[in-house]
Amino acid sequence: MKPRHKRLVLIAVGLLALGAAAGLILNAFQSNLVFFFSPSQVAAREAPQGRSFRIGGLVQPGSLQRQAGGVSVRFVVTDTAHDIPVVYAGILPDLFKEGKGVVAQGQLGSDGVFRANEVLAKHDANYMPPEAADALEKAKRAAAMSQKTLIDPHNKR
């Protein structure tokens, strides 16, 4: 083999290896992206079944229940427009509180209950997870819109 051919082969092998690495990375990336859905989107059936995703919003005050004798908890996540019941087996983070923002990751069951395998802890008591803040904001805007359409005919009169 001439040196020039040898170099070409080497470059080809190198490119192939890099391509394989890129393929591996992008494939892993594609299958491990976790999307976020607000309770309203989940209620509108936009969230996938059988795939992990995140939900966020407020923990509805008074909704936290502990299963007797075990470590499982149930609570309701709300964006004020729609509610999602959540079950979680494990220890809740220190900053989990009713009426505060929360983000949970898990899968939606066919019964409409969200089975969380992770409830996210954030590091500061005053901190609102941006996903949760966003969901609340959207719900508020949607509510304002629907209110406007209700009020409009009234105004015309």
Place this chain on the structure above:
Amino acid sequence: MIPELGHFALIVALCIAGVQALLPLIGAQRGDATWMALARPAAQGQLVFVVIAFACLAWSFVSNDFSVLNVASNSNSLLPLRYRFAATWGSHEGSLLLWVLMLNLWMTAVSVFSRRLPSEMVARILSVMAMISIGFLLFLLFTSNPFERLLPPAADGRDLNPLLQDPGMVIHPPMLYMGYVGFSVAFAFAIAALIGGQLDATWARWSRPWTTMAWAFLTVGIAMGSGWAYYVLGWGGWWFWDPVENASFMPWLVGTALVHSLAVSEKRGGFKIWTVLLAIIAFSLSLLGTFLVRSGVLTSVHAFATDPKRGIFILAFLALVIGAALALFAWRAPKVGLGGAFALISRESALLVNNVLLVVAAAAVLLGTLYPLFLDALGLGKISVGPPYFESVFVPLMAPAVFLMGIAPFARWKQDQPLDLALRLKWAFAVAVASALLLPFTLGRWTPLLALGILLAVWVAVAGLMNLKERVLQLHASTSVSVSAALRRLPRGYWGMLVAHCGVAVFIVGVTLVRGYEVEKDVRMSPGDTVAAGGYQFRLDGLKRIQGPNYDATRGVIGVTRNERSVATLYPEKRFFTVQQMPMTEAAIDTGVTRDLYVSLGEPLADGAWVVRVYYKPFVSWIWGGAFLMALGGIIAVTDRRYRLARRDALAPATGAATAVAQAA
């Protein structure tokens, strides 16, 4: 008065930095020795004023001066003294001041330990570092003044974030910053070489110890951050692939590649352009890390205020530094020329593949860290990329790199025979395969990933030892010195490499075994209840309320026994910090060489019972042990004689001249 003094000292430091950035650079271009000579005293003078500023801020914290906004928001009169001092760098402003302080320490170190370097080189290096310093000083003074007054003064402070009230927090940030900022030295060396057009083996020898040192600090800093997460966050994990962790991990990966490519540049004069590019990337990633962590783009314990002005400033600075460096690179690099040729099977190609793998890994981390931020910034929805992505990318990328680690020290520079290499390594490979097949069974269960981990760890360790044996026997045969003398005669650089590689093996053992055999139980326990994990019995003996300096706590007493014999008594706490109204879990850990017993309190239940987390973590401390060995290897390598000889050589002509003068007189 003291805070104003600090503020003033920062302004003076900025002026000195301006002089240091400009005059020596012009001097180096025009060959003006007086202007070049300004660089050293300017660097040292700048350090003096930055130290004054830092001391002023520390004093404000220690003496509870709540008329300073920074102190009022991050400290409290009840906070213990050592945390009041550590709170100096516990805030956004203070941590940036620490950044500048570290930069100045490195700069002064360069000015002191660079006697042998040509004065043009020193002038350019210190000038580049001064430019970076200007950027950060401007950032401090215009967007994040740590000395801002609060009028009227607060009666008491808002306290330090409870998560940061931890001994690790006192040391972790300075270590991490020493590493981050240390790459600015490698960066400055690279830029100076590009400007001067001098990029040869000598240049690599000068910049190598600095890079290795920075890398060692970064390794320790990251390991300490991971240790902090393990025992403070209270969920027993040691790495979460959190964007903040990734921000420090990316420069580490590229820095590791840089340390290895510098070896080729020094020994063989090869990979020069690549080395320069890596130095630029490593520092750029350090800056990017600072941006990600400090701008409030990411929300974590590290992100403080979300002032958009700050983010824009760092982003602009980042674009300026990276853009200018890459433009200079594109302009000057073609003149540098390539190094010597090498064959497909050679140490160079092994190091090249290792470099490519490390850089690809860093790129994968960068993708996973930045992509969600981009999507969010463009309003295309919120996503997150979790640990499964990073794990599924890292194992296939790092496994071949670690495998090559066993081979590379055996391979000759320039060219080697594959068959010969295979023969020299066959026993190491046999031992590794045998332990991978058998060891997991003795530990409980066999899975492919466990076997892979053990294979790699044993392979690296045994290959390292065999390489040592080969080197010693070679020396013994060629110079007929005794074996112990041969051991002593091996250069420190070699020992450093061996220790660091063994550190990787130890690290892999820790990661593999804790992943494969840990036992995690979240259980409901009333006083008197017992739970078993990993062959240990954990018994909740009782709970009591205690008072800390700035918190109330419930403390559990958990007795641990094994085969009826008492092993340890653990005292996990659930603290409630009164000023910040924030609960915090303080885990209790019994650390051992082969296992950690980890207990933390979850939440109280209605009937006096608690949810308790009981973990058995085999070999978890090897993770940090491995990281410290890697750093130790780096430090050993830096003390190599050839770097010290280099300096004595430099002094020799001077003393020679002095004797000549004396004789003439």
